[in-house]
Amino acid sequence: MTISIDVKNVSMKYRLNSEKVDSLKQYFVKRSKKEIKYKEFIALSDINFSVQRGEVFGIIGMNGAGKSTLLKIIAGIIKPSEGNVYRYGSVAPLIELGGGFNGELTGIENIYLNGLLLGHSRKLISSKLEEISSFSELGEFLHVPLKNYSSGMKARLGFSIATVVEPDILIVDEALSVGDIQFKTKSERKIMNMIDSGTTVLFVSHSLEQVQKLCKRVMWLDKGRIQEIGLSAEVCKNFKNAKSIK
Numbered sequence: 001m002t003i004s005i006d007v008k009n010v011s012m013k014y015r016l017n018s019e020k021v022d023s024l025k026q027y028f029v030k031r032s033k034k035e036i037k038y039k040e041f042i043a044l045s046d047i048n049f050s051v052q053r054g055e056v057f058g059i060i061g062m063n064g065a066g067k068s069t070l071l072k073i074i075a076g077i078i079k080p081s082e083g084n085v086y087r088y089g090s091v092a093p094l095i096e097l098g099g100g101f102n103g104e105l106t107g108i109e110n111i112y113l114n115g116l117l118l119g120h121s122r123k124l125i126s127s128k129l130e131e132i133s134s135f136s137e138l139g140e141f142l143h144v145p146l147k148n149y150s151s152g153m154k155a156r157l158g159f160s161i162a163t164v165v166e167p168d169i170l171i172v173d174e175a176l177s178v179g180d181i182q183f184k185t186k187s188e189r190k191i192m193n194m195i196d197s198g199t200t201v202l203f204v205s206h207s208l209e210q211v212q213k214l215c216k217r218v219m220w221l222d223k224g225r226i227q228e229i230g231l232s233a234e235v236c237k238n239f240k241n242a243k244s245i246k
């Protein structure tokens with residue numbers, strides 16, 4: 001078995017402002033006097049696990065358990081406070097789609113901007129422009145500034161860019177709604193095709209049914225800690241029972 005993602009001793013602490021500051025001026029005065037106090041919030045605590053190549057691995061947990069934070073750390077979008085993540089191969093994060101979009105630029109210009117942010121070369125983006133445009137089905141809108149797009153249209157473009165090059169590792173946050181029903185079906189089919197061709201998938205979802213259908217192994221996160229890692233049916237059952245007791 002070859003490892004695709006290795007998460008070692010990862011912890012994440014967020015700093016929360018614990019003091020009310022009424023103005024920016026007051027903030028800077030207090031900051032210069034070192035009077036700003038922070039509370040620490042531990043979103044993830046000592047997370048250790050690995051995912052094998054070609055595995056579809058699920059992460060479940062209640063709201064605020066730390067699922068999205070963990071995905072963003074694994075995708076390299078944010079850095080953990082402690083620990084390391086080792087990824088073997090190229091990564092396509094289907095989270096915060098179009099995070100690097102600029103509303104003043106057109107769809108086409110944003111394809112280049114986002115593609116470069118994903119680590120692709122200009123040449124590669126040019127060669128894939130037609131494919132991205134056609135998958136997004138945005139037609140003439142691709143020549144219009146993004147500030148005139150609906151959120152579904154932006155998500156369509158983001159998805160089309162992120163998946164144009166088949167990655168070794170796909171990171172999917174279910175919370176993102178990718179366009180309308182027709183586009184959702186099309187994007188789910190694309191993800192299924194990648195799974196069939198051996199892409200490693202990390203999948204966060206609140207739908208236990210979907211998790212059991214797709215994933216063999218699942219991790220249950222509870223208040224930033226690993227509660228259980230194991231076979232999907234078993235972990236989902238324990239999670240469901242615990243939820244009904246609460």
Ligand SMILES: Nc1ncnc2c1ncn2[C@@H]1O[C@H](COP(=O)(O)OP(=O)(O)OP(=O)(O)O)[C@@H](O)[C@H]1O
Pocket residue numbers: 014015016041043061062063064065066067068069070175
């Ligand atoms: N930038 C931030 N600053 C401070 N706290 C944060 C930040 N981002 C997340 N948190 C906190 O970290 C915790 C974990 O958040 P996260 O979004 O990872 O949870 P989640 O399991 O994905 O939740 P959900 O199922 O609701 O999407 C939450 O309590 C949240 O309030």
